[in-house]
Amino acid sequence: xxxxxxxxxxxxxxxxxxxxxxxxxxxxxxxxxxxxxxxxxxxxxxxxxxxxxxxxxxxxxxxxxxxxxxxxxxxxxxxxxxxxxxxxxxxxxxxxxxxxxxxxxxxxxxxxxxxxxxxxxxxxxxxxxxxxxxxxxxxxxxxxxxxxxxxxxxxxxxxxxxxxxxxx
Amino acid sequence: xxxxxxxxxxxxxxxxxxxxxxxxxxxxxxxxxxxxxxxxxxxxxxxxxxxxxxxxxxxxxxxxxxxxxxxxxxxxxxxxxxxxxxxxxxxxxxxxxxxxxxxxxxxxxxxxxxxxxxxxxxxxxxxxxxxxxxxxxxxxxxxxxxxxxxxxxxxxxxxxxxxxxx
Numbered sequence: 042x043x044x045x046x047x048x049x050x051x052x053x054x055x056x057x058x059x060x061x062x063x064x065x066x067x068x069x070x071x072x073x074x075x076x077x078x079x080x081x082x083x084x085x086x087x088x089x090x091x092x093x094x095x096x097x098x099x100x101x102x103x104x105x106x107x108x109x110x111x112x113x114x115x116x117x118x119x120x121x122x123x124x125x126x127x128x129x130x131x132x133x134x135x136x137x138x139x140x141x142x143x144x145x146x147x148x149x150x151x152x153x154x155x156x157x158x159x160x161x162x163x164x165x166x167x168x169x170x171x172x173x174x175x176x177x178x179x180x181x182x183x184x185x186x187x188x189x190x191x192x193x194x195x196x197x198x199x200x201x202x203x204x205x206x207x208x209x
Numbered sequence: 210x211x212x213x214x215x216x217x218x219x220x221x222x223x224x225x226x227x228x229x230x231x232x233x234x235x236x237x238x239x240x241x242x243x244x245x246x247x248x249x250x251x252x253x254x255x256x257x258x259x260x261x262x263x264x265x266x267x268x269x270x271x272x273x274x275x276x277x278x279x280x281x282x283x284x285x286x287x288x289x290x291x292x293x294x295x296x297x298x299x300x301x302x303x304x305x306x307x308x309x310x311x312x313x314x315x316x317x318x319x320x321x322x323x324x325x326x327x328x329x330x331x332x333x334x335x336x337x338x339x340x341x342x343x344x345x346x347x348x349x350x351x352x353x354x355x356x357x358x359x360x361x362x363x364x365x366x367x368x369x370x371x372x373x374x375x
Contacts, residue, residue, distance in 0.1 A: 069368055076364040083357060114367055117327060121360060128353050132346060155330050155338070155359070162341045162352065169344055181342040188342070192335050 071107050075118055082125065091129060098126050102145075112150075120146045120156040127163040136170035143167060158187040230254060328362050331355075 078101050082094040101122045106115050123146025130139035143164035151157055165180030219227075233255035267275050330338075337355040341348040 072364055072367040076361070076368070079357075079360060079364070117363070118367070121356070121363070124356070125353065128349055131349065154327055155334075156327075158338060159352065159356070162338060163349065165342065166344065166346070166349055177344075181344075185339065185342050188335055188339050191330055192332070192339075195329055195332060195335065198329075 071110060072114075072118070074104075075101050075122070079122075079125075086129075091133060095126060095129050098122050098129075102126070116149045116152075117154070117156050120149055120160055122146075123149075124156065124159040124163055127160070127167065131163065131166055131170065136167045140164060140167040140171065153187045153190050155187075155191060158184045158191070161187070226251065234258065326366075328359070328366060330359060334359055 078097045081097040085091075085093040085097065102119055106119075123142050127139040127142035127146070130136070130142060143160050146160045147157065147164070161180045161184035165177045165184065168174075168177035168180060230251040233251045334352075334355045337348070337352045341352040
């Protein structure tokens with residue numbers, strides 16, 4: 042009995058070692074699939090198929106993200122997709138859905154980068170459509186602050202696209 | 210000096226009682242003519258000793274009941290034994306798993322790639338973003354258009370860092 046337990050422990054340890062040594066390669070197919078769905082959304086939008094485009098993008102945010110994907114990459118990809126979804130909702134006249142998408146995207150985290158600024162812009166537009174001027178002004182202002190930092194970074198050639206002094 | 214050496218020699222009465230018990234233990238031992246019958250306490254003691262030596266006998270009518278009770282008792286015993294084995298296995302496997310995790314988790318974290326540096330946005334994209342903060346759906350649509358090229362660059366960077374095409 043004890044020998045059986047020891048064998049099981051050894052197998053478990055081997056499995057854990059194998060997992061730990063495995064290269065984290067789950068990101069590439071996920072990114073490829075995301076890029077393909079964005080391209081499909083572009084194509085459908087050109088054809089006037091807004092519902093189809095939205096469907097392609099929803100598959101990204103509703104799908105599972107591989108565990109090996111760094112949190113920063115996950116946030117960037119998903120926030121960018123939420124921005125597109127919110128923008129589509131707004132163009133379709135559904136400001137409430139746009140607001141919900143922007144909120145979901147911003148709920149993934151904050152940083153002084155392009156993706157967060159885009160979400161603030163589209164959320165400001167949704168607030169504006171719903172008649173909430175102060176909330177719209179706040180979001181536009183916050184977006185402009187990030188935009189200003191990003192512009193300063195471009196002018197000073199920050200290589201990572203983040204604003205100077207921004208937290209990663 | 211041994212303790213038994215201190216004991217006094219048995220009295221005549223004790224010797225008679227021992228002889229009576231010996232007679233009572235003899236199966237179907239006939240009572241010798243003229244001998245007194247064994248005392249009742251000797252008969253009781255003999256009966257108890259016989260019963261202790263006798264094999265366990267179950268009347269045929271009670272056999273199914275006894276079998277069922279024995280089966281239940283054996284099943285309960287087997288269950289207890291199985292649980293005990295499970296506990297032993299768990300007490301070995303769980304610490305081993307925890308040790309393996311503690312040992313190799315840092316290795317896994319070292320293998321995870323760092324987050325990709327976000328490519329710098331173009332001045333045109335930032336201008337479109339700033340324009341969109343003034344409101345209006347047209348400016349927002351233009352921002353979306355500007356984002357498409359940027360998005361392709363971003364995804365390409367992620368794919369290159371992730372180990373190439375799937």
